[in-house]
Amino acid sequence: MNSRSDAADIRSPFAIASLALANRLVQAPMAGVATRAFRLQARRFGVGLVVTEMIGSYGVYYRNPRTLAMLAAAPEERPLLVQLFGARPEVMAAAAARAVEAGADAVDINMGCPVRKVMKTGAGAALMADGRLAVRVTAAVVAAAAPVPVTVKLRSGPAAEVTVHSLAPRLVEAGAAAICIHPRLAVEGRKGRADHRVTAALAEALAVPVIASGDVDGPERAAWLLSECGAAAVMVGRASLGNPWIFADILAGERPRRRPLVEVLAEMEVFDGDLCAEMGEERAGRFMRKFYGWYLRPFRPGSELMRALFTAADFQEAARLLVEAMPEAAGYQPRA
Numbered sequence: 138m139n140s141r142s143d144a145a146d147i148r149s150p151f152a153i154a155s156l157a158l159a160n161r162l163v164q165a166p167m168a169g170v171a172t173r174a175f176r177l178q179a180r181r182f183g184v185g186l187v188v189t190e191m192i193g194s195y196g197v198y199y200r201n202p203r204t205l206a207m208l209a210a211a212p213e214e215r216p217l218l219v220q221l222f223g224a225r226p227e228v229m230a231a232a233a234a235r236a237v238e239a240g241a242d243a244v245d246i247n248m249g250c251p252v253r254k255v256m257k258t259g260a261g262a263a264l265m266a267d268g269r270l271a272v273r274v275t276a277a278v279v280a281a282a283a284p285v286p287v288t289v290k291l292r293s294g295p296a297a298e299v300t301v302h303s304l305a306p307r308l309v310e311a312g313a314a315a316i317c318i319h320p321r322l323a324v325e326g327r328k329g330r331a332d333h334r335v336t337a338a339l340a341e342a343l344a345v346p347v348i349a350s351g352d353v354d355g356p357e358r359a360a361w362l363l364s365e366c367g368a369a370a371v372m373v374g375r376a377s378l379g380n381p382w383i384f385a386d387i388l389a390g391e392r393p394r395r396r397p398l399v400e401v402l403a404e405m406e407v408f409d410g411d412l413c414a415e416m417g418e419e420r421a422g423r424f425m426r427k428f429y430g431w432y433l434r435p436f437r438p439g440s441e442l443m444r445a446l447f448t449a450a451d452f453q454e455a456a457r458l459l460v461e462a463m464p465e466a467a468g469y470q471p472r473a
């Protein structure tokens with residue numbers, strides 16, 4: 138891969154068409170995770186752009202209240218990239234217009250989701266297999282969202298072959314203002330290593346910014362993607378689960394390090410507060426359960442304690458259990 142002397146610093150600003158961003162660190166879209174509370178947290182830890190989980194265009198089109206609620210943007214999280222999935226150009230266009238009305242600063246089209254339920258409908262990575270439809274969807278969303286920029290998140294290909302190199306330029310021609318690439322084939326899911334040679338080739342070929350997603354776990358990898366692969370920005374997904382500090386570490390150029398349990402609990406409390414405000418205490422209590430394993434993994438809580446945490450009604454109860462069971466949690470003082 139060619140080294141680029143003009144490589145940008147992760148902390149330097151960049152733009153997706155008219156959308157100015159403070160830095161080149163982006164929180165990855167994650168279904169079932171990247172709700173508003175998660176995005177607010179990513180913002181508190183410094184990312185320049187937050188992204189919603191993927192939102193069904195039909196749900197928006199038919200005004201499903203739960204789907205519409207997913208579009209709601211909080212002022213503190215903006216700029217916000219709203220990701221939509223779907224395969225019908227007019228439905229995607231209507232959903233994009235609605236997303237913009239609700240405060241989206243940019244709209245992303247999901248062409249990377251490998252989940253069968255999504256691909257069966259022709260959406261997600263399945264769109265990559267039908268280039269003409271992918272172009273039509275992109276053009277329709279671009280027209281409906283204008284002047285708000287539209288991005289497309291792609292895989293290397295929908296099945297066994299790398300096809301992104303022929304498709305991506307057509308999407309740019311249709312008006313995509315940036316391409317986000319997760320360089321694995323859809324059939325690979327998230328297994329193996331992302332092949333960022335694909336990222337580098339796209340960055341070389343396209344006149345729009347390329348945002349790289351896949352296996353970013355610290356500042357070295359992020360800097361490598363910017364300098365060696367020509368990425369304009371990098372996304373962090375799994376490495377941020379239970380570790381929002383990684384965003385700040387990457388921006389500071391510091392090796393990610395484990396924080397003391399007391400600090401982790403204090404952050405979980407803030408996150409839980411935002412979750413409660415977003416979805417109500419009961420749902421937040423259940424939603425929080427998937428995060429306990431991620432936050433607590435470095436502290437090896439043991440299976441008995443984890444079972445107890447999964448039955449806790451809310452974070453306060455879980456925190457009490459943790460303080461009782463783990464000496465390292467002893468100094469934690471709930472704010473409430």
Ligand SMILES: Cc1cc2nc3c(=O)[nH]c(=O)nc-3n(C[C@H](O)[C@H](O)[C@H](O)COP(=O)(O)O)c2cc1C
Binds near residue numbers: 167169170190250352
């Ligand atoms: C739990 C989870 C949910 C995801 N949901 C989405 C999604 O809704 N839309 C999308 O484009 N990518 C989704 N992804 C893929 C990520 O955005 C990212 O491209 C991928 O995980 C590789 O990056 P990473 O190694 O930093 O995690 C998801 C990933 C995970 C782990």
